[in-house]
Amino acid sequence: MSVVVEREFEFTQQDFSMLAELVTKHAGIIVMPEKFDMFYSRLARRVRALNLANFKQYCDLLSAGNEEEFHHFINAITTNLTSFFREIHHFDYLKSTIIPGLIKKNASSKKIRIWSAGCSTGEEPYTLAITLKEALSADPNWDVKILATDIDSNVLETASAGLYKEDRIAGLSQDQKSKWFKRGKGANEGMVAVSQELKDLISFKRLNLMESPWPLKGPFDVIFCRNVIIYFDRETKEKLVERYTDLLSEEGHVIIGHSESLNKANARLKLLGNTVYQKIH
Numbered sequence: 001m002s003v004v005v006e007r008e009f010e011f012t013q014q015d016f017s018m019l020a021e022l023v024t025k026h027a028g029i030i031v032m033p034e035k036f037d038m039f040y041s042r043l044a045r046r047v048r049a050l051n052l053a054n055f056k057q058y059c060d061l062l063s064a065g066n067e068e069e070f071h072h073f074i075n076a077i078t079t080n081l082t083s084f085f086r087e088i089h090h091f092d093y094l095k096s097t098i099i100p101g102l103i104k105k106n107a108s109s110k111k112i113r114i115w116s117a118g119c120s121t122g123e124e125p126y127t128l129a130i131t132l133k134e135a136l137s138a139d140p141n142w143d144v145k146i147l148a149t150d151i152d153s154n155v156l157e158t159a160s161a162g163l164y165k166e167d168r169i170a171g172l173s174q175d176q177k178s179k180w181f182k183r184g185k186g187a188n189e190g191m192v193a194v195s196q197e198l199k200d201l202i203s204f205k206r207l208n209l210m211e212s213p214w215p216l217k218g219p220f221d222v223i224f225c226r227n228v229i230i231y232f233d234r235e236t237k238e239k240l241v242e243r244y245t246d247l248l249s250e251e252g253h254v255i256i257g258h259s260e261s262l263n264k265a266n267a268r269l270k271l272l273g274n275t276v277y278q279k280i281h
């Protein structure tokens with residue numbers, strides 16, 4: 001027996017296909033058919049806010065080139081799951097191996113440049129900042145900059161504010177909590193604010209990775225692009241990784257998520273293990 005779902009707004013397969021195509025074309029994100037309900041629930045809010053009668057009208061609005069709504073549309077569709085010290089082995093490796101290597105390699109410039117591409121609400125770049133601060137504590141004169149980018153302007157607002165529910169940092173050591181976060185008071189009770197010292201290392205910018213050229217200059221010593229390319233098709237992924245490699249410094253590293261792979265796509269990168277890749281030429 002098939003179940004008929006009562007919906008507030010009519011949403012047809014044709015509407016879904018049109019919206020899915022738009023997302024793929026603009027953001028590179030491949031949309032599987034099982035995302036039908038997710039599209040409905042995330043976008044019904046927009047249809048309601050705009051006082052539209054159905055999804056067909058919403059599709060028409062986007063097709064007509066309404067830029068402001070397109071922006072809301074992309075923000076609603078991205079998947080932003082993240083956490084502090086997610087896949088902690090990457091930060092352990094950065095601290096134990098990559099940074100000591102950079103301390104030697106970049107001894108004369110004393111610069112380290114890192115890019116968190118697809119940074120979501122900021123937990124990844126703040127974790128990078130903590131890791132760098134800890135690894136460089138013996139010599140605070142290093143010039144460290146972290147670029148953190150995402151296509152979604154909502155997550156970037158959260159990231160720049162650096163204000164999180166206290167349970168988000170439950171996994172950090174007591175020392176890390178007291179050193180890098182301040183407990184919120186009054187209206188911010190139950191929240192923690194990231195220290196200014198960490199914030200000062202990071203620039204948050206809106207960037208669609210599908211854009212070309214990118215309005216940024218390398219080289220980067222390390223590029224974190226974790227749990228982003230999983231949503232892209234093979235060709236898009238390969239092109240993106242080529243562009244990352246172009247922007248890497250000599251022997252620089254690209255780090256992707258544990259469930260992602262580069263399928264030996266790039267002859268200039270060597271897999272070191274645990275989805276950490278190094279530029280070889």
Ligand SMILES: C[S@@+](CC[C@H](N)C(=O)[O-])C[C@H]1O[C@@H](n2cnc3c(N)ncnc32)[C@H](O)[C@@H]1O
Pocket residue numbers: 026027028029078079080081082083086117118119120121124149150151152155207208209210225226227228257
């Ligand atoms: C699942 S989150 C990953 C966050 C973080 N890197 C991590 O691993 O915890 C994926 C992020 O990639 C962003 N994203 C998806 N497509 C993008 C694109 N074309 N350009 C830039 N960012 C994109 C999404 O907005 C989302 O915030």
